[in-house]
Amino acid sequence: MFRAIPDFGHINLISRNILTKYFSSIPPSQHNCDPNYVKKIISRRGVHLDRTPLKNADDESSARRKSNSSDESRCKKIICRKARTILVAIVGGGYTPMYTTLLLKQNPAIREIHVIDTNDSLASPVCDMRQIDTSATVKHYKMKHIIDGLRNVDIVALMDESDFSLGNKGPYNQFTSCFDYVKKNTECMVKACPDAIVAVFTRPVTATVPLISEVFKKSGIWDPNKIIGSAALESIRITSMMANHLNLSPSSVKVPIAGGVDSSTTVPLLSRIQPSYDFSIEDQCSFIHQFKAIDEKIHETEQKSPILSSSVAAAKFLSSLVNGLDGHAVAMENAYVRSDVLPFCPYMTSEVLFGPNGVKKNFGLPKISARDVALVEQAASMIGKITDTVGRFVSTGRVENKANE
Numbered sequence: 031m032f033r034a035i036p037d038f039g040h041i042n043l044i045s046r047n048i049l050t051k052y053f054s055s056i057p058p059s060q061h062n063c064d065p066n067y068v069k070k071i072i073s074r075r076g077v078h079l080d081r082t083p084l085k086n087a088d089d090e091s092s093a094r095r096k097s098n099s100s101d102e103s104r105c106k107k108i109i110c111r112k113a114r115t116i117l118v119a120i121v122g123g124g125y126t127p128m129y130t131t132l133l134l135k136q137n138p139a140i141r142e143i144h145v146i147d148t149n150d151s152l153a154s155p156v157c158d159m160r161q162i163d164t165s166a167t168v169k170h171y172k173m174k175h176i177i178d179g180l181r182n183v184d185i186v187a188l189m190d191e192s193d194f195s196l197g198n199k200g201p202y203n204q205f206t207s208c209f210d211y212v213k214k215n216t217e218c219m220v221k222a223c224p225d226a227i228v229a230v231f232t233r234p235v236t237a238t239v240p241l242i243s244e245v246f247k248k249s250g251i252w253d254p255n256k257i258i259g260s261a262a263l264e265s266i267r268i269t270s271m272m273a274n275h276l277n278l279s280p281s282s283v284k285v286p287i288a289g290g291v292d293s294s295t296t297v298p299l300l301s302r303i304q305p306s307y308d309f310s311i312e313d314q315c316s317f318i319h320q321f322k323a324i325d326e327k328i329h330e331t332e333q334k335s336p337i338l339s340s341s342v343a344a345a346k347f348l349s350s351l352v353n354g355l356d357g358h359a360v361a362m363e364n365a366y367v368r369s370d371v372l373p374f375c376p377y378m379t380s381e382v383l384f385g386p387n388g389v390k391k392n393f394g395l396p397k398i399s400a401r402d403v404a405l406v407e408q409a410a411s412m413i414g415k416i417t418d419t420v421g422r423f424v425s426t427g428r429v430e431n432k433a434n435e
Contacts (some may be wrong), residue, residue: 082357116352117142117182119223121215122231123149129341130187130348131168132159139352140166146179147172148191148211176215180222185351187344188215188242189231201234201292201416206239207422212238216245224249227256227388229351231344235259235366236290239377240417243368244424255388258351259366261291261379262343268298268321275317276307287364287379288395288402290416291385291411293322296379297409301399314401316412354384361385371395375410376417 054131094357120127131143143166147158156170171179180186191211212232219228229355239259247251264287266280273280284304289297298321300314309317328336347363354361369378371394383391395406 047293057124064277116140116185116355117144118146118185118187118348119183119184119226120187120189120354121146121148121150121180121186121189123147124193124335125284125337126193126335126340126344127187127189128152128155129337130189130316130344131156132162133341133345134348135159135164135166135168136348137352138165142166143168144179144183144185145170146176152318154303165397168313176218177222180218180226183223183226183389184355185227185229185348186223187229187231187348188212188238189344190233193337193401194233194340201236201294202419203422204234204292205237205416207234208238209241211324212241213424216242220246220249220251224251225256227258227351227355229339229348230257230259230366234290234292234390234416235261235290236292236295236377236413237420239366240420241424244421248424252296253388255390257368258382258388259291259377259379260347261287261364261366262341262347264291264296264298264321265364266343266346267324268317271317271321272300276305278305286381286396288398288406289379290377290413291366291379295324295409295412295416297402297405299396299398299402301402307341311401318405351384354388354390355386357386367392369394372406372410375413377413378410 062199116139118134120131120134120143127145127147131145134140134143145152145168147153147156147170150172153170156168159168169179191208216228219226228242230239230242236259239257243252243254243257246257265285268285268287269280269283272285273283276283282305286299286302287296288299289295298318300309300317323338328334347365350361350363363384364379365382366377366379367382367389368376368382369392371378371380378395380395381393382389383393385391398406
């Protein structure tokens, strides 16, 4: 009895032609339409199953191209939608804001960077940076347009008015010279972006964080978790120093920091270094002395300012804040924030985890050696005095020299 050639409509054109030719070449009595039999032919002859019937080979390749392009397009849309969300404003002058912007422009999670130029000298570098083929766009704002530059941003990085140079200035003199600058810019933040996270880099951070907090308190919108002082420069300095001493990669070394964020109050917790290492008392004293003398050593050079290391530290710190806003788990830094670790010290540097609303978790002060405890207590006493001085300055407009230099 005659049997028609099977219908292979569920197989693509090339495979269908091969199977049709094969069944036409044998007597009908030998036709075997069992699915397993067809699969054997397909496997022997390299025929590919395709559930979507196509009219010709061109249609097949076209469909394949469309499918690939659709997948790529869908992935790109997802990536762009996830990455191009965050807007950062950098307020400051000199080279440090410029290099920080350049580094942040490589971060695909940042949509826009607003450079608010306190010295009106960064228009040319910003124009040059716009030519770099990364996703973040960079906009330049003169100081008189600061409100426009701050409007609707997610993160504000407040940097020094010009490149920091230690000179003969201690924390107290640094604070008195930057008070008006910090206060005016903070008032602009309150007006233009009251919900933004404020990352404070203006030295001395030990004093400027309480100052910014006081200005926000007076406005009635203070959120201590959103005013965050950067200890990133101090962190990379001590990490680099310890890595060189131990002959290890800096990425494998971790040194917690406590106290404040200036040479007189920062305390590297050497008893908590990872990997664990038992330093002698002499070694600890030597490392602490070297760490506190870094700014003075840089000041003796031709550059006089830690521009490059400050820029890298700021970019790392801001990238961690961006990760926190995006909900990433890798968003931990040493930061100077409002703290209740010690009852007489309202602010303290500690390891914190960032989240969508700034500080998500403060890990406080770990268990440390008796020597580290003594150093932290000494620093905490100075921080308390500095904070009291800032409060009096905001309320009366006068500064009394109560903070230790």
